[in-house]
Amino acid sequence: MRREGSPWRGLSAVTMKELADHLSSARMRVLELLVLLTALAALYGAIRQVRDTTAEDPFVFLRLFTSASGQLPSFMSILGFLIPLMAIGLGFDAINGEYNRRTLSRILAQPIYRDALLLGKFLAGLITLAISLSGLWLLVIGLGLIMLGVPPGTEEIARALAVLVIAIAYAGVWLAAAMLFSVVFRSPATAALTTLGIWLFLAVLWPLLAPAIASAIAPPDLRAMLTGQPGIAMLEWQQALLRLSPSQLFTEAMVALFNPSTRALGTIFLSQLHGAVIGAPLPLGQSLLIAWPQTVGLVAASIVLFVIGYVCFQRQEVRA
Amino acid sequence: MSAHVIAARDLTKRYGGAIAVNGISFAVEKGEIFGLLGPNGAGKTTTILMMLGLTEVSGGEIRVLGHDPARDPLAVKRRVGYLPDTVGFYDNLTARENLAYTARLIGFPPADRRERIEDALARVRLTEVADKRVATFSRGMRQRLGLAEILMKGAEIAILDEPTSGLDPQSTDEFLQMIRALKAEGVTVLLSSHLLDRVQRVCDRVALFQSGRIALMGSVAELGREVLGGGFAVEIEAEGAGLELRLGGIEGVSRVERIGPDRYRLLAGRDVRPEAARAVVNGGGQLRRLSVEGPSLEAIYAGFFQRQSEPGEVRDAA
Structure with a gap:
């Protein structure tokens, strides 16, 4: 049975309203504070490092994002933690919040489809995250400019911009996941806890588990045992398993773009490096090609999670 | 189009194995106040949700203003106003902002919205608190704001689910007054309630629900004659x-x-x-x-179920 009328009706109204809610909420204040502290912490560590070492590095500006010093992790790794936290913070009560405020049935009694409500909330969350991340990005570049006194090159800006786009895609994955659980669980606390749990599992435990699972699937063959090297099959399994985690995809994409000398993200044979000038930077286009599968993976993951949430939401009863 | 604005035939809703609404048929005429009465869990809210296309119909059919709510819900929802059981609003927004959001969802042109909102707020006497956050509103005020939403929408049918439950007697009377005013404007009102006594005063016709079926239907006087034998x-x-x-x-x-x-x-x-x-x-x-x-619904209800003298099977499915 086909339904009539456009699923987009009311989409802009929902998006604008949710966006206004996000931007004026206390949550946003917390996010802003987090963004500011992240920028300062990352720069503090990075700038000391950069000043000491690499005056002649052609990509000195990108070092701002990748350098870690002492106890302070690099901006890159902070970002890997900050983004899921922000996205989950914005999405965990998207639908069940409406439900608990008892506004859901009233809103759905207006001439809009559920599609518009869910998509509008997702878009509003994504725009909010994009604004925060862009702010963070500008803050780091600007402060770096002042503190280093070196203007960034065109290619550096382009690479940093590409990472910003990928970071937004990464945020989309966790936002979609948080919204999925906000549809599934009636209690926002349960939804938040589940999403945070999955994030912790994928970010912290999965990198430890993946090698173990990989060696169980592809036990080392005789040659590998003799040489003491892990087998090729095992390495490939390990990487495939690791890449199930969006955190891994995001890290790989960032590495490819921030370190222009990155030539491959997987296992590579020495024979494949024939003729390569090790350590020489790749052009931007080639780095983008390396990061492309990861980016597509992140976008696809957000779409898949959103669709699952959509299907669940369509089948859900609105009544109390 | 017939004079029936809502027509249901053998309408059925199953949740898994449980039957919430069991083959009910009824028709509501334009401009009348129709009461869906019965205990909690008798299938009133489920029936209402099916009218709005908010839950799927398991069997039978329903037409609202000539549309099939399952197939063309937007056409139905554009012309029907719904006040859910314990209505909620966005607490961080003011009354006016809440209505403005609904107006945008409905798709009124911007020039139209302000006038509609002011008018609706004035009619439910909320103009003075229109710029206060809804978080400070009492239950009666929220119900009135819900009614303002229906007024603003210019709905042809107003569906009110338990609109007076939890209100004090004075608020209830005020609210019933507003419902009568709706009728005076030619709006068809569908009212669900488990409070027989109060609702009796405003309803033209009622349907008494019992375990997913309509046990009795007709005007209060008719039912009185039928069940109590004159009264x-x-x-x-x-x-x-x-x-x-x-x-x-x-x-x-x-x-x-x-x-x-x-x-x-x-x-x-x-x-x-x-x-x-x-x-x-x-x-x-x-x-x-x-x-x-006159014959009281309470007496009719009691009389009817006494007459049936079956063990009352009242499921609480709500």
């Missing part, structure tokens, strides 16, 4: 000698009870107040008070 009770307070005999002589009076000093209750098949007054005055008595009770 006007006239109460008289008068002084005088031999009144009991005189009152008993009036045509149509089946019984006279003495319910207190100088107070009598007549049971009659019709309204016998004029004859009763004449009987008292002609007998030299002094008439102090004369009142009539």
Whole structure:
């Protein structure tokens, strides 16, 4: 049975309203504070490092994002933690919040489809995250400019911009996941806890588990045992398993773009490096090609999670 | 299009194995106040949700303003206003902002919105608190704001789910007054409630729900005749000698009870107040008070289920 009328009706109204809610909420204040502290912490560590070492590095500006010093992790790794936290913070009560405020049935009694409500909330969350991340990005570049006194090159800006786009895609994955659980669980606390749990599992435990699972699937063959090297099959399994985690995809994409000398993200044979000038930077286009599968993976993951949430939401009863 | 704005035939809703609504048929005419009455979990809310296309129909069919709500919900929801059971608003927004959001969702042109919102707020007497956050509103004010939303929408049918539950008597009366005002404008009102007594006062026709079926349907007077077998009770307070005999002589009076000093209750098949007054005055008595009770829904309801005398199977599925 086909339904009539456009699923987009009311989409802009929902998006604008949710966006206004996000931007004026206390949550946003917390996010802003987090963004500011992240920028300062990352720069503090990075700038000391950069000043000491690499005056002649052609990509000195990108070092701002990748350098870690002492106890302070690099901006890159902070970002890997900050983004899921922000996205989950914005999405965990998207639908069940409406439900608990008892506004859901009233809103759905207006001439809009559920599609518009869910998509509008997702878009509003994504725009909010994009604004925060862009702010963070500008803050780091600007402060770096002042503190280093070196203007960034065109290619550096382009690479940093590409990472910003990928970071937004990464945020989309966790936002979609948080919204999925906000549809599934009636209690926002349960939804938040589940999403945070999955994030912790994928970010912290999965990198430890993946090698173990990989060696169980592809036990080392005789040659590998003799040489003491892990087998090729095992390495490939390990990487495939690791890449199930969006955190891994995001890290790989960032590495490819921030370190222009990155030539491959997987296992590579020495024979494949024939003729390569090790350590020489790749052009931007080639780095983008390396990061492309990861980016597509992140976008696809957000779409898949959103669709699952959509299907669940369509089948859900609105009544109390 | 027929005069029936809502028509249901064999409407059924199953949740897994449980049947929430079991093959009900009814029709609501334009401009009437139709009451869906019955205990909690009898299938009233489920029926309402099916009318709005908010839950799927398992069997039978329903037409609202000529549209199939499952297939063309937007057309239905554009013309039907819905006040859910315990309505909620966005607490961080003001009353006016809440209505503005709904107006945008409905798709009114920007020029139109302000006037509609102001008008609706004025009619439910919320203009003074329009810029206060809804978090500070009492339950009665929230219900009125919900009604303002329906007014703003210019709905042809207003569906109100338990609109008076949890309201104090004064708020309830005010709210019922507003419902009558809706009817006066030609809006069809569908009202669900488990409070029989209050709702009886406004409904033109009622359907009594019991375990997913409509047990009785019709106007309160019709149901009274059908179930209670006639049912006007006239109460008289008068002084005088031999009144009991005189009152008993009036045509149509089946019984006279003495319910207190100088107070009598007549049971009659019709309204016998004029004859009763004449009987008292002609007998030299002094008439102090004369009142009539129509058949009460409460009595009908009790009477009906007594008559069925089955073990009452009231599931609480809500």
